[in-house]
Amino acid sequence: MRTFLINFAAVIAGIILGSLVNMGLVWIGPHIIPPPAGLDMTTEEGLKQAIPLLKPVHFLMPFLAHAIGTLAGAILTALLAKKPLKPIAPLLIGVFFMIGGILNILILPSPLWFSMTDLVIAYLPMAWLGFYLVKKMRKPETITE
Incomplete structure (x- = not known):
């Protein structure tokens, strides 16, 4: 139960950070x-x-906001998640932001090329990259409990 709570908190923290990064980039x-x-x-x-x-x-900036926001959230989630590090928690960040991206497309129709690029590159691949970077950064002995 403790592991679940830690991982749940890690995902919430990742969503908050990713949202702040996304909003900041959209704003500037x-x-x-x-x-x-x-x-x-x-x-x-x-x-x-x-x-x-x-x-x-x-x-360009909306795409970067989506991609970098997802990446930042996934990195934080991977850093905070209980070891051994598995991709599920960071990928939940990608899924969360991808759902937001789909809703955004439904509310604000954008060019097809942008919608496809955004959905294919900005969410799940960035979440996986966040997981991968943290996994590579950690020493093998710190990955296990």
């Missing part, structure tokens, strides 16, 4: 790559109207 995105002049991207309705007018470069 327009400051790095400004949207076309005259578009109101502060509301859901404004975003729906603006998305068809955006160039591919404008989708």
